[in-house]
Amino acid sequence: MLLGLAAISAVACLAFMTVGAKGPWSFVLPFRGAKLAAMILVAYAIAVSTVLFQTVTANRILTPAIMGLDTLYILVQTFLVFVIGSSRTVAISPSVLFLVQAVAMIGFSVMLYAWLFSGRTQSLHLVMLVGLVLGVLFRSLSSLMHRIMAPNEFVVLQDRLFANFNTIDSKVLAVAALAVLAASTLGWRKLRTFDVLLLGRDSAIALGVDYKATVSLVLIIVAILVSVSTALVGPTTFFGLLVASLAHRFTNPERHALLLPMAVLLAILLLVGGQIILERIFAFDTALSIIIEFAGGIAFILLVLRSPSR
Amino acid sequence: MIVARNLTKAYGGVRAVRDVSLTIPRGGVTSIIGPNGAGKSTLLGLLSRLQTATSGSVHVDELDVAKAPSDVLARRLSILRQDNHLVARLTVRDLVAFGRFPHSRGRLTGEDQRRITEAIRYLDLEALSDRFLDEMSGGQRQRAFVAMVLCQDTDYVLLDEPLNNLDMRYAAGMMKLVRRIADDLGKTFILVLHDINFASIYSDNIVAMRDGVVIRQGPPGEILQGAVLREIFGIDIPVHEIDGRRIGLYYF
Numbered sequence: 001m002l003l004g005l006a007a008i009s010a011v012a013c014l015a016f017m018t019v020g021a022k023g024p025w026s027f028v029l030p031f032r033g034a035k036l037a038a039m040i041l042v043a044y045a046i047a048v049s050t051v052l053f054q055t056v057t058a059n060r061i062l063t064p065a066i067m068g069l070d071t072l073y074i075l076v077q078t079f080l081v082f083v084i085g086s087s088r089t090v091a092i093s094p095s096v097l098f099l100v101q102a103v104a105m106i107g108f109s110v111m112l113y114a115w116l117f118s119g120r121t122q123s124l125h126l127v128m129l130v131g132l133v134l135g136v137l138f139r140s141l142s143s144l145m146h147r148i149m150a151p152n153e154f155v156v157l158q159d160r161l162f163a164n165f166n167t168i169d170s171k172v173l174a175v176a177a178l179a180v181l182a183a184s185t186l187g188w189r190k191l192r193t194f195d196v197l198l199l200g201r202d203s204a205i206a207l208g209v210d211y212k213a214t215v216s217l218v219l220i221i222v223a224i225l226v227s228v229s230t231a232l233v234g235p236t237t238f239f240g241l242l243v244a245s246l247a248h249r250f251t252n253p254e255r256h257a258l259l260l261p262m263a264v265l266l267a268i269l270l271l272v273g274g275q276i277i278l279e280r281i282f283a284f285d286t287a288l289s290i291i292i293e294f295a296g297g298i299a300f301i302l303l304v305l306r307s308p309s310r
Numbered sequence: 311m312i313v314a315r316n317l318t319k320a321y322g323g324v325r326a327v328r329d330v331s332l333t334i335p336r337g338g339v340t341s342i343i344g345p346n347g348a349g350k351s352t353l354l355g356l357l358s359r360l361q362t363a364t365s366g367s368v369h370v371d372e373l374d375v376a377k378a379p380s381d382v383l384a385r386r387l388s389i390l391r392q393d394n395h396l397v398a399r400l401t402v403r404d405l406v407a408f409g410r411f412p413h414s415r416g417r418l419t420g421e422d423q424r425r426i427t428e429a430i431r432y433l434d435l436e437a438l439s440d441r442f443l444d445e446m447s448g449g450q451r452q453r454a455f456v457a458m459v460l461c462q463d464t465d466y467v468l469l470d471e472p473l474n475n476l477d478m479r480y481a482a483g484m485m486k487l488v489r490r491i492a493d494d495l496g497k498t499f500i501l502v503l504h505d506i507n508f509a510s511i512y513s514d515n516i517v518a519m520r521d522g523v524v525i526r527q528g529p530p531g532e533i534l535q536g537a538v539l540r541e542i543f544g545i546d547i548p549v550h551e552i553d554g555r556r557i558g559l560y561y562f
Contacts, residue, residue: 058397059397060397192411192415192416192417193415193416195408195416196408196411196416198396198397198398198400199394199396199398199405199408200394200395200396200397202360202389202391202394203391203394203408205359205360205380206358206360206384206388206389206390206459206462207384207408207409207411207412207462208380208381208382208383208384208385208411208412209380209381209411210379210380210381211380248399252399253400253401253404254398254399254400
């Protein structure tokens with residue numbers, strides 16, 4: 001299953017690199033290569049972060065979006081356009097913008113965890129609840145600014161709020177890859193411990209897992225991955241839920257050593273496949289997230305309807 | 311030996327466990343009985359570090375539960391709580407294998423496999439070992455969780471209402487198994503039980519709680535007395551001696 005999926009994903013990547021190439025290869029390959037690298041990086045970050053987040057929360061319908069990171073991204077973008085205007089926002093170097101975004105989001109999450117999780121309550125649900133409420137606050141602030149913004153400015157802004165792989169800066173990509181790699185090495189040795197978390201908090205502690213440390217580690221990894229991918233291309237929340245659900249369905253036994261590669265491959269397949277459809281069929285007339293959410297939404301509903309009730 | 315000193319657990323303003331000091335000897339079976347809301351499960355949670363005490367301390371032999379590393383404790387003491395719902399889709403064997411995690415950190419050795427098979431056999435689950443837990447009855451699932459805890463192979467085993475969902479045959483079978491393991495392997499069992507008669511027949515030692523306080527502790531012969539049961543549960547329970555065992559008839 002895993003091997004088959006890997007083969008299909010590889011074919012999709014190959015197709016993305018070669019189909020419909022009109023210019024000389026020396027231009028086409030690096031140009032598309034950067035896009036492909038960005039997609040693989042985002043696919044990896046979203047898939048891994050969603051699966052891990054669902055593991056620590058013991059909940060199969062949550063995504064890290066509940067922590068308010070996406071809305072924080074929207075708020076930062078909106079704030080920039082609102083305060084300094086769209087023309088100057090567009091002129092900001094992408095590396096600087098990426099760094100500002102990523103640092104804001106990672107800083108926000110780590111503060112939230114540190115504040116709540118180290119206190120006496122130590123409740124993961126409280127952390128999520130506060131994240132959720134702050135997310136609503138960010139959204140409200142953004143939509144207030146959207147309302148009093150000039151319509152032209154808003155159009156520029158709206159375009160930036162859809163996930164977009166067409167304008168990726170290679171320097172930004174390298175920094176993002178480095179951050180993702182660092183986050184992955186943090187978690188790599190703990191894969192088997194993550195399996196135990198699937199049994200829930202009490203069983204995990206009973207089996208000798210240092211629960212607080214492990215959950216904090218997972219939350220930090222998730223924060224880094226989500227922040228990097230959102231800062232790179234914009235919000236892609238629903239996508240993670242879809243990929244994680246599919247991966248859980250196809251993996252047996254549910255071990256993270258199988259679950260994570262499965263989710264990552266599915267994510268790559270969906271993103272690259274979606275981008276091919278976007279470029280070749282719709283000729284860039286729409287946004288990738290619209291295609292993915294349309295196809296993914298249908299797949300997801302089918303999945304829910306067909307799965308045995310738990 | 312498990313020693314609790316001045317344990318208190320407060321939820322908001324309500325104190326579920328109030329200033330409990332308790333010594334549970336090493337070896338044998340100790341049952342905790344008491345009415346609903348007496349603090350039995352909370353006490354078990356505190357003894358096993360799943361819950362943090364508001365004040366007071368717990369020592370398992372030389373280990374201070376609040377300070378000892380979790381993985382060291384997991385090789386000394388295991389606990390099964392009342393409701394174990396799972397999000398993961400696991401087979402019985404997968405679940406039982408998690409019991410070996412404190413010993414092998416997830417890399418199962420031949421010895422681990424042997425112990426997993428043994429635990430599955432103890433709980434009479436061989437025929438079900440490849441079934442998924444979400445496709446089994448409550449009683450079968452309960453036995454699978456007990457198998458996982460036994461597989462952890464610890465000196466102290468804490469079970470919160472292990473007879474939940476079990477029919478007569480498996481309830482009696484579970485208690486006999488507990489008794490046999492305690493006698494043959496010298497392990498210490500601490501059980502929360504609702505049925506005073508199982509506690510009477512199979513325990514060496516009964517701890518009776520009411521309103522967050524331990525009100526009595528002693529061998530079954532001392533606790534299974536009309537006056538004592540009245541103090542614990544607030545109802546009159548006639549006690550009869552049948553084949554040398556004291557049985558409380560609380561059905562009418």
